[in-house]
Ligand SMILES: Nc1ncnc2c1ncn2[C@@H]1O[C@H](COP(=O)(O)OP(=O)(O)OP(=O)(O)O)[C@@H](O)[C@H]1O
């Protein structure tokens with residue numbers, strides 16, 4: 383479903399690569415956390431999957447497309463098969479909840495009849511049917527993020543990419559969002575989520591990919607944020623070649 | 632994207648940017664009006680050339696008692712001299728080139744003079760004997776006036792040879808200079824219109840950068856992202872072109888047809904039909920500039 387092969391990305395003007403020969407394979411229906419300290423390369427990995435950025439070396443394959451070979455004109459078509467949410471929600475302040483969600487379908491030319499059924503359905507899914515006519519400014523942070531999730535899901539993507547979706551939310555609200563994402567994942571959507579939130583990762587017990595300075599230093603199924611309590615943490619080797627990926631496919 | 636949605640996006644852009652849109656309309660209006668003036672003046676020159684050049688005559692002015700010494704040392708032309716000139720005009724050498732010619736005596740010249748200068752004081756001070764007798768020559772090819780000049784200048788009894796085309800050329804030069812000036816103003820104004828459209832669209836894109844980034848994320852095509860912006864610039868430029876057309880047509884109708892053509896009955900002027908005929912050009916120029924400048928500016932914005 384998503385595969386990185388020795389993907390290397392160095393930003394213009396940066397002296398070290400943001401991702402250094404990273405390989406990763408994500409199967410259909412998985413829920414994967416990307417964890418790591420700030421600047422480790424989590425967002426960069428998501429941007430490569432979205433083809434916001436392109437690798438300098440290696441390959442990125444998403445939903446059967448080799449993103450290196452995807453022509454500029456096909457990028458739009460490709461992105462329709464993905465959903466994305468961010469820490470800062472990115473809603474349009476002058477549109478209502480309903481309009482924000484409908485916007486994602488209107489701009490890709492979906493027919494009116496489709497929009498009129500798909501938008502209420504997805505608002506129902508995220509629990510915002512009652513607040514469809516509100517402006518984002520009249521919603522709580524958690525509600526705003528649920529609108530963003532609704533917008534990401536309304537075109538029924540196979541993959542949902544989430545970059546710190548709970549980063550701006552308090553723990554209780556974060557849990558609501560995680561429950562929602564888990565439900566979405568259970569219905570078949572592959573979810574890749576970058577996060578700093580240790581509590582969430584520990585509670586969810588999903589696959590965890592840990593990145594440090596552009597290298598994957600851990601990839602474990604149904605894991606916690608840290609394998610071992612941090613006060614007794616072993617020294618982590620620098621080269622990914624030294625790492626046992628825990629039998630990951 | 633559906634048309635209704637594109638239009639509503641465009642309308643949102645226009646509302647948030649209304650004063651800039653108005654300035655695009657005005658600048659394209661003024662610049663395209665100058666384009667129209669350029670085109671119509673060229674049309675006018677062309678029309679007058681075909682009309683007048685064919686009718687232009689060459690005048691062989693004969694010496695009168697008032698002629699200057701240098702040209703006519705022997706005073707007024709004698710009957711023998713006139714006969715010699717006429718003989719040469721009708722002679723074998725010139726017949727192939729001369730279409731018709733006629734002699735105009737002082738009384739006839741005076742009558743014409745009075746008619747031409749009826750409104751001016753000059754007619755009161757001029758008497759028939761102060762005017763020249765002349766042979767008026769119509770050439771088969773009006774450009775060959777050199778021939779008459781070579782044959783008759785310096786001949787006894789001839790004061791001056793004048794090709795009417797030389798007067799016409801002065802008028803045409805004047806009109807041409809006017810149309811060049813209009814063309815110059817038009818190009819400067821068109822350049823500012825283009826830059827203004829580019830700037831406005833960039834501002835408009837900037838104020839809607841959230842929309843643009845979301846459109847890109849959810850997979851809207853580049854074309855459909857650009858379209859509302861390009862349409863915004865296009866609409867403003869087309870409105871400017873329509874204004875320019877209306878003003879041009881109004882000026883043609885009220886000033887040229889309604890006033891000039893009546894005052895100068897012997898000249899044919901461009902008509903309302905002509906100024907309507909150039910409408911497609913104005914629309915075409917305005918639309919092309921708007922499409923190019925707005926797509927270039929939004930394209931650069933999308934890349935950044
Ligand atoms: N557009 C850019 N230009 C240059 N360098 C960049 C750019 N974006 C990210 N970087 C650098 O690449 C590295 C990885 O950044 P990235 O945003 O992927 O980290 P992250 O893991 O998402 O961090 P955070 O947890 O703070 O969001 C960092 O060193 C960052 O400074």
Ligand SMILES: [Mg+2]
Pocket residue numbers: 424425426545
């Ligand atoms: Mg990040």
